[in-house]
Amino acid sequence: MNAIMQTPEPYNEPIKGYMAGSEERLALERELNRQYETPIDIPLIIGGREIRTGNTAQVVCPHEHGHVLAEYHLAGAEEVGQAIAAAMAAKVEWQRLPWTDRAAVFLKMADLISERFGPILNAATMLNQSKNLFQAEIDATCELADFLRFNVRFMEEIYSGQPRSAPGMWNRVEYRPLEGFILAVSPFNFTAIGGNLATAPAMMGNTVVWKPSSTAILSSYRLMELYRRAGLPDGVINFIPGHSSIVGDPLLESENLAGIHFTGSTGVFTRMWRKVSDNLTRYRSYPRMVGETGGKDYIFMHESANVEDVAVAAVQGAFQYQGQKCSAASRMYVPSSRWDELKPLLLEEVAQLRIGDVRNLDGNFNAVIDERSFDNAMSYIERAHAAPEAEIIVGGGGDKSRGYFVEPTIIVASDPRFVTMEEEIFAPVLTIHVYADDNLEEMLDLIDGTSTYALTGAIFARDRHIIRMLTERLTHTAGNFYINDKPSGAVVGLQPFGGARCSGTNDKAGSHLNLLRWTSARTIKETFGAPA
Numbered sequence: 437m438n439a440i441m442q443t444p445e446p447y448n449e450p451i452k453g454y455m456a457g458s459e460e461r462l463a464l465e466r467e468l469n470r471q472y473e474t475p476i477d478i479p480l481i482i483g484g485r486e487i488r489t490g491n492t493a494q495v496v497c498p499h500e501h502g503h504v505l506a507e508y509h510l511a512g513a514e515e516v517g518q519a520i521a522a523a524m525a526a527k528v529e530w531q532r533l534p535w536t537d538r539a540a541v542f543l544k545m546a547d548l549i550s551e552r553f554g555p556i557l558n559a560a561t562m563l564n565q566s567k568n569l570f571q572a573e574i575d576a577t578c579e580l581a582d583f584l585r586f587n588v589r590f591m592e593e594i595y596s597g598q599p600r601s602a603p604g605m606w607n608r609v610e611y612r613p614l615e616g617f618i619l620a621v622s623p624f625n626f627t628a629i630g631g632n633l634a635t636a637p638a639m640m641g642n643t644v645v646w647k648p649s650s651t652a653i654l655s656s657y658r659l660m661e662l663y664r665r666a667g668l669p670d671g672v673i674n675f676i677p678g679h680s681s682i683v684g685d686p687l688l689e690s691e692n693l694a695g696i697h698f699t700g701s702t703g704v705f706t707r708m709w710r711k712v713s714d715n716l717t718r719y720r721s722y723p724r725m726v727g728e729t730g731g732k733d734y735i736f737m738h739e740s741a742n743v744e745d746v747a748v749a750a751v752q753g754a755f756q757y758q759g760q761k762c763s764a765a766s767r768m769y770v771p772s773s774r775w776d777e778l779k780p781l782l783l784e785e786v787a788q789l790r791i792g793d794v795r796n797l798d799g800n801f802n803a804v805i806d807e808r809s810f811d812n813a814m815s816y817i818e819r820a821h822a823a824p825e826a827e828i829i830v831g832g833g834g835d836k837s838r839g840y841f842v843e844p845t846i847i848v849a850s851d852p853r854f855v856t857m858e859e860e861i862f863a864p865v866l867t868i869h870v871y872a873d874d875n876l877e878e879m880l881d882l883i884d885g886t887s888t889y890a891l892t893g894a895i896f897a898r899d900r901h902i903i904r905m906l907t908e909r910l911t912h913t914a915g916n917f918y919i920n921d922k923p924s925g926a927v928v929g930l931q932p933f934g935g936a937r938c939s940g941t942n943d944k945a946g947s948h949l950n951l952l953r954w955t956s957a958r959t960i961k962e963t964f965g966a967p968a
């Protein structure tokens with residue numbers, strides 16, 4: 437008790453190799469088989485109780501949509517009320533617990549992931565979200581463990597921040613949790629994001645009502661199992677899958693809503709914010725709004741760039757996880773003097789993508805998440821097929837008969853404002869505009885003004901003066917800016933992640949900036965002499 441304790445030094449979870457015959461590969465194969473072959477029933481979890489409403493929907497594999505992994509129960513307005521009540525009740529004890537005890541729960545989660553939960557979470561993410569082995573490993577195991585370990589350290593650093601005191605007084609700041617509950621709403625594309633959206637506010641002493649994405653229910657439920665196993669007290673995180681049209685409003689109308697931790701599309705976050713504004717007079721305090729949203733991420737190639745680096749970065753950046761990363765490269769600007777060199781290299785890289793089922797561990801390209809996403813992607817590709825100002829140089833097909841497979845597709849658009857250069861598609865579609873080398877200035881204005889987003893961007897150049905100039909000119913185009921690297925793959929503790937403009941509130945997941953949003957500081961001044 438009587439000690440100023442320090443948290444363990446955080447480290448990035450090592451990425452396992454999964455070599456043939458290795459222990460980790462065998463463990464993963466066992467989990468894949470178990471979760472594939474044994475459909476489960478997923479309840480709501482409210483105050484630690486499993487609740488089955490009987491109103492159910494199915495969890496399927498996107499790459500084999502006829503295969504059911506689970507049935508899950510959907511929350512209605514009544515369960516939303518119960519979840520809010522459970523969060524408010526659990527808060528009383530949770531916020532009283534010394535922060536070091538809270539820290540220990542989350543550190544234990546991270547260690548459980550390194551050990552027995554890694555294969556469980558990876559397998560669920562592969563089957564439910566159609567991620568290949570490597571993508572699942574860097575998400576559900578590495579990024580999630582990193583969020584937990586680094587956030588514990590950031591929490592300690594925040595709590596260490598104290599004001600100065602003048603003679604005769606002692607000034608302190610204590611970092612209270614917010615008054616009320618936090619609503620966490622997660623997207624389908626990263627299991628780790630679902631984990632972080634709920635655990636980051638909880639770490640700071642808050643309690644949470646979590647609405648997971650309906651296309652990532654299996655991996656989200658596995659997270660709830662992890663929390664329980666790590667000793668997270670009942671009611672600290674409450675799990676309520678459900679239709680957003682049904683659960684959304686009662687959550688946003690609660691007087692106890694203290695904050696929203698959201699990741700997903702810009703449109704949904706904007707609608708939620710609007711509803712919060714409409715309800716503003718109901719709340720006991722102004723809800724904290726933290727949202728990481730859409731992107732239209734770019735790669736800009738300068739004539740001095742190394743063409744091999746650009747080809748690899750473009751294909752990895754655009755097509756890893758089928759282009760369903762918010763940071764995926766989706767528009768690219770190439771100088772005409774280098775296009776003839778770059779084009780064949782791009783085609784060679786794309787030819788190495790092997791489309792198929794996630795259970796083929798040597799495959800690297802799988803399905804998009806659902807039929808809506810498939811149809812949306814194909815509608816953009818159809819527009820490119822039909823447009824005289826666009827040419828599809830690879831891909832352009834799709835097949836949803838067994839799974840939602842969209843071919844990795846590269847479009848070359850002579851119009852830099854062609855629709856696929858401007859709108860987020862969230863699928864394996866990269867559009868390239870080839871610009872005249874002497875048109876650099878105009879291109880930079882276009883990069884800045886083409887889309888409403890500002891999430892990630894990458895520049896490729898060898899000329900140092902150009903790198904400096906581009907870095908300055910493109911200041912507001914991306915919250916995560918890359919020099920000679922692909923625009924995706926941020927690592928917790930190394931590159932805090934988030935974008936501005938319509939890409940979100942830029943509170944940088946996996947950094948102290950995010951955790952600061954989940955605390956409300958109280959300043960205490962104590963005077964030792966007579967008050968003057």
Ligand code: NAD
Nearest residue numbers: 621622623624648649680684700701704728729730731762
């Ligand atoms: P989405 O916006 O469709 O859904 C996100 C979540 O919001 C889901 O849980 C959904 O059920 C819920 N939701 C939808 N309408 C709601 C409502 N009215 N009330 C309450 N909840 C509601 O996003 P998605 O398809 O799951 O994810 C893809 C999007 O997420 C892309 O736009 C991508 O760029 C973005 N994204 C951004 C980041 C980032 O860090 N900036 C990271 C991952 C994903």
